[in-house]
Amino acid sequence: xxxxxxxxxxxxxxxxxxxxxxxxxxxxxxxxxxxxxxxxxxxxxxxxxxxxxxxxxxxxxxxxxxxxxxxxxxxxxxxxxxxxxxxxxxxxxxxxxxxxxxxxxxxxxxxxxxxxxxxxxxxxxxxxxxxxxxxxxxxxxxxxxxxxxxxxxxxxxxxxxxxxxxxxxxxxxxxxxxxxxxxxxxxxxxxxxxxxxxxxxxxxxxxxxxxxxxxxxxxxxxxxxxxxxxxxxxxxxxxxxxxxxxxxxxxxxxxxxxxxxxxxxxxxxxxxxxxxxxxxxxxxxxxxxxxxxxxxxxxxxxxxxxxxxxxxxxxxxxxxxxxxxxxxxxxxxxxxxxxxxxxxxxxxxxxxxxxxxxxxxxxxxxxxxxxxxxxxxxxxxxxxxxxxxxxxxxxxxxxxxxxxxxxxxxxxxxxxxxxxxx
Numbered sequence: 411x412x413x414x415x416x417x418x419x420x421x422x423x424x425x426x427x428x429x430x431x432x433x434x435x436x437x438x439x440x441x442x443x444x445x446x447x448x449x450x451x452x453x454x455x456x457x458x459x460x461x462x463x464x465x466x467x468x469x470x471x472x473x474x475x476x477x478x479x480x481x482x483x484x485x486x487x488x489x490x491x492x493x494x495x496x497x498x499x500x501x502x503x504x505x506x507x508x509x510x511x512x513x514x515x516x517x518x519x520x521x522x523x524x525x526x527x528x529x530x531x532x533x534x535x536x537x538x539x540x541x542x543x544x545x546x547x548x549x550x551x552x553x554x555x556x557x558x559x560x561x562x563x564x565x566x567x568x569x570x571x572x573x574x575x576x577x578x579x580x581x582x583x584x585x586x587x588x589x590x591x592x593x594x595x596x597x598x599x600x601x602x603x604x605x606x607x608x609x610x611x612x613x614x615x616x617x618x619x620x621x622x623x624x625x626x627x628x629x630x631x632x633x634x635x636x637x638x639x640x641x642x643x644x645x646x647x648x649x650x651x652x653x654x655x656x657x658x659x660x661x662x663x664x665x666x667x668x669x670x671x672x673x674x675x676x677x678x679x680x681x682x683x684x685x686x687x688x689x690x691x692x693x694x695x696x697x698x699x700x701x702x703x704x705x706x707x708x709x710x711x712x713x714x715x716x717x718x719x720x721x722x723x724x725x726x727x728x729x730x731x732x733x734x735x736x737x738x739x740x741x742x743x744x745x746x747x748x749x750x751x752x753x754x755x756x757x758x759x760x761x762x763x764x765x766x767x768x769x770x771x772x773x774x775x776x777x778x779x780x781x782x783x784x785x786x787x788x789x790x791x792x793x794x795x796x797x798x799x800x801x802x803x804x805x806x807x808x809x810x811x812x813x814x815x816x817x818x819x820x821x822x823x824x825x826x827x828x829x830x831x832x
Contacts, residue, residue, distance in 0.1 A: 426596030450590035453638035472516035498547020607646035
């Protein structure tokens with residue numbers, strides 16, 4: 411089918427080269443039974459591409475079902491996908507068919523595939539390789555003929571490296587990869603989409619369509635759109651309903667745009683002034699702990715120098731105070747479980763002799779300082795932070811997950827990994 415016909419049929423607006431290429435690949439692969447993996451940020455319309463592939467394929471008259479893997483609890487997802495037998499688990503009053511059985515001959519779209527538990531991934535791999543599956547609680551092997559289209563807004567290769575996604579399943583799914591471009595990568599389409607949404611909402615609410623002046627158009631195009639097409643549609647609806655003046659200026663438009671930056675990942679500055687962008691939260695946490703360890707080592711070295719040369723006390727007092735304030739701020743901002751050695755009020759030799767973290771002095775000689783490295787294991791630090799959040803919120807998982815910046819389902823999975831389900 412021609413790309414323009416696909417756009418007209420499914421209401422796709424835009425002429426960005428990356429969008430056209432993605433549609434071309436979808437059209438070419440539709441008449442095959444190859445597995446497709448759709449990449450793209452949340453809100454770019456990955457499910458629309460799965461519907462395109464199914465609707466112009468030889469399976470178009472057979473069932474199509476979209477499954478959000480992240481919305482199904484881990485304990486029931488095997489039953490949802492592959493079915494179960496009566497009495498196979500608590501609450502299984504009757505036998506039930508799974509999606510791979512009911513959609514036989516059709517297409518199943520697995521959205522957020524990266525959220526699948528490892529056990530379910532192994533079952534899915536068997537379906538993809540041999541077309542076989544087994545219901546939960548059964549020993550009977552069944553056959554199915556289902557085409558699988560998967561999608562993820564996460565980098566599955568990073569999940570593979572982190573041990574959260576099977577490498578063999580990744581390569582089996584990505585037989586044909588399709589990357590749907592984010593809205594900020596197709597700026598030429600942003601105003602076209604806005605006009606289309608504004609016209610649709612004007613018809614829906616029986617009002618005049620809003621128009622943007624030139625400055626407002628530039629503001630719209632330069633906005634990073636972290637929510638992609640979904641966010642743009644919401645903004646168009648808000649303006650259509652709430653705006654009194656149908657000629658929208660940049661000042662008026664800015665009221666509806668969130669103060670996001672183009673780069674939404676945290677950035678830490680290095681000593682030479684260059685910034686470093688981190689790929690994930692674990693790398694940021696690791697960097698913070700590593701910097702703290704270096705500062706502690708520097709403090710210990712400085713104390714040794716002062717002990718060897720008391721005349722340096724006055725010269726280094728300002729530096730000591732700065733380091734003390736820096737470490738106090740870092741400890742407050744990160745709430746890290748790592749404890750720094752106490753800073754003495756006076757830098758005279760006598761108080762330092764009573765500090766347990768300082769080297770032992772015998773006569774006028776100072777024994778060689780032995781540095782004991784603290785654990786920098788990310789898993790351990792992650793476990794400590796989870797335990798600390800649970801204690802802070804009195805074991806209320808929802809509040810603890812919100813404080814940690816993760817989903818409640820992810821927190822539940824982490825607790826199972828650490829054998830802390832109480």
